[in-house]
Amino acid sequence: MIARLTDSLRALSTLTEQELAAPRSERLRGDCADALRLELDCPQQTLTAPQRSSLRRLSDLLEEPAPPSGPLVLAIR
16 A cells, blocks of 8 residues: 555656646546555554644545645645
């Protein structure tokens, strides 16, 4: 699952703000959201509080139907 998450984050990080918000990126955003959900729910995953907070913020943004691209870019970084 970590590989899936890192792959989707890398792919998202190459997109511009406009590309991130575009409907054609919806599948990639969804894939990343799914991978994040799995990582955050995994009991074996040891995350620090700041790491968990950052990943939750990104997950919340990716779950929005039309995520704001500016905050999404910051969360991906």
